[in-house]
Amino acid sequence: MNGTLNDLKVTYDQQGYFVLKDYFNADELIQLKQAVLLFHENWQKDNLYFYQREAFNSSLITGTQYLANTERLQLFNFISSPKMSQIIEAIIPHKPAFMNTQLFFNPCTKEQENFWHRDCQYDHDLAGQQQAIKETQVVHFRVPLFDEPGMELVPGSHTRWDTQEELDVRLARKRKFSSDELSTGKKIPLNVGDLLVFSADMIHRGLYGQDRLAFDTLVFDSSGDFVDYVDDDCLPSQQMLKQINNPTIFENSLYLKSLNYHEHTC
Ligand SMILES: O=C(O)CCC(=O)C(=O)O
Numbered sequence: 001m002n003g004t005l006n007d008l009k010v011t012y013d014q015q016g017y018f019v020l021k022d023y024f025n026a027d028e029l030i031q032l033k034q035a036v037l038l039f040h041e042n043w044q045k046d047n048l049y050f051y052q053r054e055a056f057n058s059s060l061i062t063g064t065q066y067l068a069n070t071e072r073l074q075l076f077n078f079i080s081s082p083k084m085s086q087i088i089e090a091i092i093p094h095k096p097a098f099m100n101t102q103l104f105f106n107p108c109t110k111e112q113e114n115f116w117h118r119d120c121q122y123d124h125d126l127a128g129q130q131q132a133i134k135e136t137q138v139v140h141f142r143v144p145l146f147d148e149p150g151m152e153l154v155p156g157s158h159t160r161w162d163t164q165e166e167l168d169v170r171l172a173r174k175r176k177f178s179s180d181e182l183s184t185g186k187k188i189p190l191n192v193g194d195l196l197v198f199s200a201d202m203i204h205r206g207l208y209g210q211d212r213l214a215f216d217t218l219v220f221d222s223s224g225d226f227v228d229y230v231d232d233d234c235l236p237s238q239q240m241l242k243q244i245n246n247p248t249i250f251e252n253s254l255y256l257k258s259l260n261y262h263e264h265t266c
Contacts, residue, residue, distance in 0.1 A: 005086060005087075005090035006090070008087070008091065008197075009090050009091055012091050012139075012197060012199075014156065015156055016156060016157060016158030016159070016198060016202040017153050017155070017158075017188070017196065017197060017198035017199065017202065018196075018197055019188055019190070019194055019195070019196045019197075020087070020194065020195045020197075021191070021193075021194050022191075022193045022194065023083065023193060023195040024143070024194075024195065025193065026193075028081070029143070029145065029193070031074040031077075032075065032143065032145070032215065033145050034071070034074070035067060035071035035074045035075050036075075036103060036145060036213065036215050037145075037213075038066075038067060038071060039061050039066045039067050042067075043058050043066050043103075046066070051108060053108075053109075054112065055105075055107065055108075056104065056105060056106070056107045056112070056114075056208070057105065058102065058103045058105075059101065059102045059103075060100065060101070060233070060234050061075060061101040061102070061103055061215070062076060062079075062101050062234045062236075063231065063233045063234045064233055065233075072240070073236075073240060073243055073244070076236050076240065076244050076247075076250065077244055077245055079098065079101070079217050079249070080244055080245060080247060080248070080249060080250070081245070081246075082245075082246070084141065084195075084217070085246055085248075085249075087141065088139075088141065088219055088249065091139055091197060092139060092221050094222060095221065095252045096220070096221065096222070096248075096249050096252065097219065097220055097221075097222050097226075097227070097230070097252040097253040097256055098218075098230070098235070098252070098253045099138060099218040099219060099220050099226060099230055099253070100229065100230065100231065100234060101215065101216060101217050101218070101234070102215075103214070103216070104142075104206055104212065104213070104214045104216065105212055105213050105214075106208050106209065106211075107208065112208075113177070113178075113179035114179055114205045114206050114207065114208055115178035115179055115205055116166070116169055116170045116178050116179075116180075116185075116203055116204070116205045117178070117203070117204070117205065118132075118133070118157075118201045118203055118204075119138065119200035120132040120133070120200070120201045121170070129201075130161055132201055133158060133159060133160070133161070133201050134159070135224070136221045136223060137199045137200060137201045137220075137224075138200040138201070138218050138219070138226060139197060139199060139219050140196075140197070140199075140200055140216045140217070140218055141196075141197055141217045141218075142190070142195070142197075142198070142214050142215070142216045143195060143214065143215045143217075144191065144196075144212070144213070144214045144215075145192060145215060146210065146212065146213055147190070147191045147192055147211070148190050148191075148207070148209065148212040148213075148214065149187070149189055149207035149209040149210060149212070150187065150188045150190035150196070150207055151187075151188050151190070151196065151198070151205070151207060152185045152186065152187045152188070152204065152205050152207055153185070153188060153198060153203070153204045154166065154182065154185055154202060154203035155184075155202075156202075157184075157202045157203040158199035158201055158202035162203065163184065165182065165184075166182055166184060166203055169182055170203060179205075182203070184203075185205075187207065189207075190214070200218065222252055222255075222256060227253070227256040227259075227260050228260070230253050230256070230257060235250055235253060235254060235257075236250050
């Protein structure tokens with residue numbers, strides 16, 4: 001890794017993203033890849049119509065619906081491996097908490113277009129989005145399992161509002177489409193072994209093509225109001241926690257959930 005962990009935090013805070021090229025070796029990805037491929041196969045069978053019509057991602061990969069505990073444990077141990085943990089803790093120093101996992105793949109239909117967005121736009125109106133980018137943000141840790149075109153990001157947009165061009169394209173208004181080119185976009189091709197870290201609230205889009213299958217772990221600072229997005233079924237059981245090398249990010253989510261539970265019941 002070039003530079004210190006502190007440099008990475010500075011880059012992330014300024015740009016909203018960074019890539020670590022060749023960060024993982026093949027051995028470190030074997031179990032992750034096996035578990036993800038099995039999930040993807042089971043998920044596709046169960047969601048055939050949705051997959052064939054429009055899907056480009058799935059989520060809840062660590063849940064119990066499509067994987068047995070053996071594979072779930074492999075995923076938990078990858079997510080909390082020393083290499084992942086040191087980056088997660090560098091970027092989110094205050095009690096990082098596990099939110100969810102997602103898989104990004106190519107849509108079945110070649111004509112299906114990608115689209116610029118901020119993740120917060122699905123929960124907030126424009127005023128709410130302007131507020132959201134001033135507050136603590138969810139961070140994606142993306143691990144591509146095959147070489148892929150990667151992502152296109154607007155550097156610095158995690159803390160600033162859209163230009164007129166960006167807003168018109170992102171909202172697909174004034175004769176623009178959300179898949180139009182943006183003059184401020186930066187393409188980030190990814191290869192197996194890379195780790196891409198980016199803010200969920202920056203302006204971004206996936207780039208479809210090659211054999212894209214990327215595993216994203218979403219993590220948030222415990223001070224952020226995101227615990228309602230954590231699905232109980234995607235967290236390790238007490239028994240599994242004992243078999244995870246460094247369970248802190250899962251324990252942080254379980255702790256937040258327990259506070260939430262008491263708030264709602266007391
Ligand atoms: O890779 C993609 O298709 C889009 C990724 C994305 O929008 C996200 O991770 O929030």
